[in-house]
Amino acid sequence: MSNPIEGPGASGGAEDPTEAALTAVEHQISVLWRRGRSVSHQLSRQVHPDMEPAAYGLLSVIRRQGPIRLTELASSIGVGKPSVSRQIAFLESLGLVSKEADPLDGRAQSIRLTPRGEEKMHQVQDARREVFRERLAEWPPEELQTLATYMAKLNAIYERDGFPKDETA
Amino acid sequence: MSNPIEGPGASGGAEDPTEAALTAVEHQISVLWRRGRSVSHQLSRQVHPDMEPAAYGLLSVIRRQGPIRLTELASSIGVGKPSVSRQIAFLESLGLVSKEADPLDGRAQSIRLTPRGEEKMHQVQDARREVFRERLAEWPPEELQTLATYMAKLNAIYERDGFPKDETA
């Protein structure tokens, strides 16, 4: 229990403000992270009853970036090719995406949303945004903007390597 | 941070600063979320081989809140009892936590860190904090504090129900 440098929960007491702020940020990150995880299920289920959270993420990226190759998709969400391959196969079986051979490269394939996929995503994302907006509506836009800016900064810092998330709820 | 996806009721949403800020926040949440997930393994493994990500989270809560019952622990991190039960069993086998019968309630058990668990956590959290601090060191404390505050507000809003996370990278 000797505590030269205090841990997050170990009320350090009179620490410097940076230390305290760090602790607070860490804590909020973990709460946010955990909450998001526990809810992603329900969100993806709206697109399709059988759809899992991971697949939703893919659809979202595809929708945003347009036709994309599998490898690119994988790297863009930081996940291995095998996972993406399987997810895409699944989504294809649901008729939400389609794979087209790239005429320039016989190996590659272009993945895109089907009209049905587009429609589904449109519905779901709209609904989600509706709730989101509804709840955050009372926030002053400046604050929201500040939040976004700081989060971007936070994200930028951890661009490639480890994220020292606390995991604590 | 312009997002081509507009909300249904967002008549002229592109010009609405709130709308823009919302979009930005959403996006940052998803980036943060994804980043944290993709890295949590490597991080906890890196600090200690036999400490799994999930277990680390539990230890962290226990350390913060002191002796706690399993059910309470489970609900505090938003996960089912079975998962926690197994994790705790694992941690016990590592000698990091101990289960004691609650004298007041024979069914319940009080879970606490063993001295060794405390020591481990101390090491691990120190290491994590080191990295964290290192990278955020240049951030003005006020900004960090603001970030923490806003994130707390954000988290509070979605206390119980769906979190409209976008999942997009």
Add this chain to the structure above:
DNA sequence: CTAGAATTGTTGCCATGAGCAACCCAATCG
């Protein structure tokens, strides 16, 4: 032109982790 990289995507196998349901055991209520 052809043999050997390199790359795209798929599949096999495995590990982690979470949920559901069924189950014990203690406590409490009638």
Add this chain to the structure above:
DNA sequence: CGATTGGGTTGCTCATGGCAACAATTCTAG
């Protein structure tokens, strides 16, 4: 007492992601 509730555990299953091995194709020497 017996019945019901509540805390924890275990069995089963599934989702997900990683690594490795593979197939098919393109690129790069020589």
